[in-house]
Amino acid sequence: xxxxxxxxxxxxxxxxxxxxxxxxxxxxxxxxxxxxxxxxxxxxxxxxxxxxxxxxxxxxxxxxxxxxxxxxxxxxxxxxxxxxxxxxxxxxxxxxxxxxxxxxxxxxxxxxxxxxxxxxxxxxxxxxxxxxxxxxxxxxxxxxxxxxxxxxxxxxxxxxxxxxxxxxxxxxxxxxxxxxxxxxxxxxxxxxxxxxxxxxxxxxxxxxxxxxxxxxxxxxxxxxxxxxxxxxxxxxxxxxxxxxxxxxxxxxxxxxxxxxxxxxxxxxxxxxxxxxxxxxxxxxxxxxxxxxxxxxxxxxxxxxxxxxxxxxxxxxxxxxxxxxxxxxxxxxxxxxxxxxxxxxxxxxxxxxxxxxxxxxxxxxxxxxxxxxxxxx
Amino acid sequence: xxxxxxxxxxxxxxxxxxxxxxxxxxxxxxxxxxxxxxxxxxxxxxxxxxxxxxxxxxxxxxxxxxxxxxxxxxxxxxxxxxxxxxxxxxxxxxxxxxxxxxxxxxxxxxxxxxxxxxxxxxxxxxxxxxxxxxxxxxxxxxxxxxxxxxxxxxxxxxxxxxxxxxxxxxxxxxxxxxxxxxxxxxxxxxxxxxxxxxxxxxxxxxxxxxxxxxxxxxxxxxxxxxxxxxxxxxxxxxxxxxxxxxxxxxxxxxxxx
Numbered sequence: 259x260x261x262x263x264x265x266x267x268x269x270x271x272x273x274x275x276x277x278x279x280x281x282x283x284x285x286x287x288x289x290x291x292x293x294x295x296x297x298x299x300x301x302x303x304x305x306x307x308x309x310x311x312x313x314x315x316x317x318x319x320x321x322x323x324x325x326x327x328x329x330x331x332x333x334x335x336x337x338x339x340x341x342x343x344x345x346x347x348x349x350x351x352x353x354x355x356x357x358x359x360x361x362x363x364x365x366x367x368x369x370x371x372x373x374x375x376x377x378x379x380x381x382x383x384x385x386x387x388x389x390x391x392x393x394x395x396x397x398x399x400x401x402x403x404x405x406x407x408x409x410x411x412x413x414x415x416x417x418x419x420x421x422x423x424x425x426x427x428x429x430x431x432x433x434x435x436x437x438x439x440x441x442x443x444x445x446x447x448x449x450x451x452x453x454x455x456x457x458x459x460x461x462x463x464x465x466x467x468x469x470x471x472x473x474x475x476x477x478x479x480x481x482x483x484x485x486x487x488x489x490x491x492x493x494x495x496x497x498x499x500x501x502x503x504x505x506x507x508x509x510x511x512x513x514x515x516x517x518x519x520x521x522x523x524x525x526x527x528x529x530x531x532x533x534x535x536x537x538x539x540x541x542x543x544x545x546x547x548x549x550x551x552x553x554x555x556x557x558x559x560x561x562x563x564x565x566x567x568x569x570x571x572x573x574x575x576x577x578x579x580x581x582x583x584x585x586x587x588x589x590x591x592x593x594x595x596x597x598x599x600x601x602x603x604x605x606x607x608x609x610x611x612x613x614x615x616x617x618x619x620x621x622x623x624x625x626x627x628x629x630x631x632x633x634x
Numbered sequence: 635x636x637x638x639x640x641x642x643x644x645x646x647x648x649x650x651x652x653x654x655x656x657x658x659x660x661x662x663x664x665x666x667x668x669x670x671x672x673x674x675x676x677x678x679x680x681x682x683x684x685x686x687x688x689x690x691x692x693x694x695x696x697x698x699x700x701x702x703x704x705x706x707x708x709x710x711x712x713x714x715x716x717x718x719x720x721x722x723x724x725x726x727x728x729x730x731x732x733x734x735x736x737x738x739x740x741x742x743x744x745x746x747x748x749x750x751x752x753x754x755x756x757x758x759x760x761x762x763x764x765x766x767x768x769x770x771x772x773x774x775x776x777x778x779x780x781x782x783x784x785x786x787x788x789x790x791x792x793x794x795x796x797x798x799x800x801x802x803x804x805x806x807x808x809x810x811x812x813x814x815x816x817x818x819x820x821x822x823x824x825x826x827x828x829x830x831x832x833x834x835x836x837x838x839x840x841x842x843x844x845x846x847x848x849x850x851x852x853x854x855x856x857x858x859x860x861x862x863x864x865x866x867x868x869x870x871x872x873x874x875x876x877x878x879x880x881x882x883x884x885x886x887x888x889x890x891x
Contacts, residue, residue: 627706630707631748
């Protein structure tokens with residue numbers, strides 16, 4: 259099997275096959291909730307960082323006992339459901355953070371109801387100011403100390419140094435794959451790229467680097483896709499699901515770029531790492547990279563990123579997605595719709611999603627219509 | 635291929651040759667086949683005589699022998715522009731979806747922007763159907779009842795299921811049925827007006843889809859939007875099918891690929 263298919267399989271699997279191998283070697287796997295928790299630190303401690311996902315959940319019956327489906331986002335409910343149904347039993351611990359309140363509650367319920375062997379909450383500030391960076395450094399140092407205690411061995415500066423290097427290499431290689439989408443006819447689909455990105459947050463970084471290098475060689479020999487497609491950017495939501503990508507690409511579009519959490523955010527900006535100021539530079543990089551609307555006053559910055567990426571990737575249309583009840587992306591939708599007249603962006607369309615039972619027909623109709631609208 | 639009914643239009647490039655509407659069967663392929671037979675029969679031809687077939691609506695990919703499937707947004711815009719070339723905003727309230735489409739001003743039926751309901755039955759024909767069942771009166775009489783009402787009772791729940799229990803409660807309190815029905819029509823209008831707000835209102839405004847025939851919803855919507863809502867020059871129910879037929883001709887003649 260080639261690197262492309264291997265990566266897609268890893269992206270589709272929740273858990274993927276590397277987790278079993280990792281566990282069989284006697285090592286630990288720690289789940290983490292959000293893109294502001296640095297996997298570098300977890301990996302430096304000797305554990306496999308596994309970004310918890312909702313893929314594979316077919317309902318949210320158990321999660322709904324504690325989180326009403328009437329007003330709570332379906333993504334954290336799906337993750338919590340998987341924790342309830344045993345999918346995440348292989349995790350040796352779970353790490354939460356204050357990304358959005360729905361995720362935070364789901365993390366708390368996970369800890370309360372299921373008593374995982376290890377849990378920790380990282381408080382991540384919401385600005386890039388000096389005091390925030392310092393607070394985040396304190397939090398990361400605390401996190402490191404707790405991991406040291408849990409594993410009975412100290413993460414030394416070399417461990418962390420190596421881990422950052424591996425993850426930065428991940429990002430560099432993923433960005434090379436991403437940049438293939440600047441071409442008129444990218445060699446793979448956006449759906450395939452999304453699977454690769456999903457794999458990238460849940461497999462060992464060395465394995466990822468090896469596969470990505472192989473993938474880039476494979477893609478260099480792959481003929482470009484034949485037709486000229488409508489170039490779409492997905493902005494907004496948190497999903498690791500590929501339904502929206504598929505709906506767009508089955509309608510004659512190609513998803514060339516995104517600014518999403520399971521997406522470009524994890525790899526577009528390498529950490530500006532300084533070996534003499536390890537934690538400081540990690541903290542500053544995480545707070546300063548492609549942002550999430552959880553950050554205060556981040557909308558102008560995010561809209562600037564959208565404008566820039568739309569230009570760089572020659573985007574024909576932007577699908578602005580949010581999950582039902584998402585306050586962060588919900589208000590971003592409103593602001594984007596208000597400001598888009600003044601922004602240098604092509605057509606955009608808003609899509610509201612439900613993570614579980616996304617009623618495929620509804621999503622497909624909206625995405626088909628949008629592609630048709632662009633084609634005119 | 636709507637969720638409530640199947641429609642077919644035969645088009646010769648200039649005018650509607652025939653059209654048919656039937657209730658949706660449980661199997662979309664059957665609905666498509668039956669409604670096409672009916673329309674073809676009216677024109678004195680058979681399905682085999684159709685040169686180009688475009689499917690639209692939620693069952694668009696289930697239309698046997700269709701050469702293309704086009705989304706209902708594109709088709710409604712196309713069909714409405716064929717009826718009236720001055721449509722700027724089209725409000726389509728169907729069985730399970732409601733949508734607001736802003737059309738280009740050149741009369742060609744080009745979609746400039748559109749907005750559709752979220753995953754929710756409020757503000758759709760389904761909502762009215764559920765309510766009609768509660769009242770045990772035909773949905774066709776809703777419009778008149780709403781117009782007769784001296785006042786409009788507020789239905790505050792936005793959820794169809796909760797709104798139903800609210801309506802049952804109002805009935806239990808022996809409120810005037812016409813006034814409750816006026817409230818139901820206004821509840822649909824309120825949801826649709828929100829969608830209009832997302833796209834932006836441009837005149838002239840027209841309505842298509844089954845609910846366009848409901849004078850109660852139309853009147854409440856006119857009040858909420860503060861504009862006149864015009865009636866299309868043909869049956870609003872077949873707007874989408876007509877648009878598909880017009881596009882079929884464009885494909886056939888090579889104007890569209």
